[in-house]
Amino acid sequence: MTLYIGREASKLWKRVCAETTTELNLLADNWKYLLAGLVCQYIHGLAARGVHYIHRPGPTLQDLGFIFLPELGQDKAYISETLFSLIFLSFVLWTFHPFILKSKRIYTVLLWCRVLAFLVVSQFLRIITFYSTQLPGPNYHCREGSKLARLPHPQSILEVLLINFPRGVMYGCGDLIFSSHMIFTLVFVRTYQKYGTRRFIKQFAWMLAVIQSFLIVASRKHYTVDVVVAWYTVNLVVFFVDKKLPELPDRTSGNSPILLPLSMKDKDSWNKEENHKLLNGNSVDPADRRPRTQVNGKNLEDGNADTAMNGA
Incomplete structure (x- = not known):
């Protein structure tokens, strides 16, 4: 038993080391995209902090969700945050499963580049929206009479830049x-829908997204329109941005030597070559996609390269 555990632990350690090496190589090529995505997360937080300074509390607007969904109350407002934390942490842990599990489909670095692209575009649209019209916040700390509903003018630029994290994020107003x-939630669920492998987890994730929507409204953290707009905006953003990005390599086949997605130029070149062979009645063999040496403007097979060079 001890020998078996030791052998499996050794295999796991080798797997972790091999995956770490692979991901570090990818990180060296893609760190700029990850850094840009993280900087945009800070800019989004800064914008949300800024709109709090111009927030003006007022009577809660009439809302269909407020009419049909009972109010949870301040003592139960943590329920929606708990569910969101569960979704967030579960997705983050799943993105790192290639380091541990033998069966894997994604590269962690490439997946997070994609996720951050979805988030950045969605958050950019969100910033434009909540700065265009400031609604009176329905949350308890944003209502009239609350000391947190309005922020005093900042004493220095540093006070704004620090965004009072995490309290400033938890008790923000105006970014509706x-x-x-x-x-x-929707970016994570859509990403797992495409790259996840467990069907029941996909269905469960969508169910959690729906429950999260109702809990947000029941907690009076947002108006119903905030949730409804998010549902179609984020899904459209993911749909169109995903089409513009190069597809991630699929690791399930296990026989693909290509680590990074092909560029559109490479894909077009391969497609033209395959179509040409099919028109000539030749089958397309994946093993035939090997580098060719170019001599005098002609592409030669590896085996004929030396002959051509000697005869030139």
């Missing part, structure tokens, strides 16, 4: 349309 919680 559309829900930031739903941006993260």
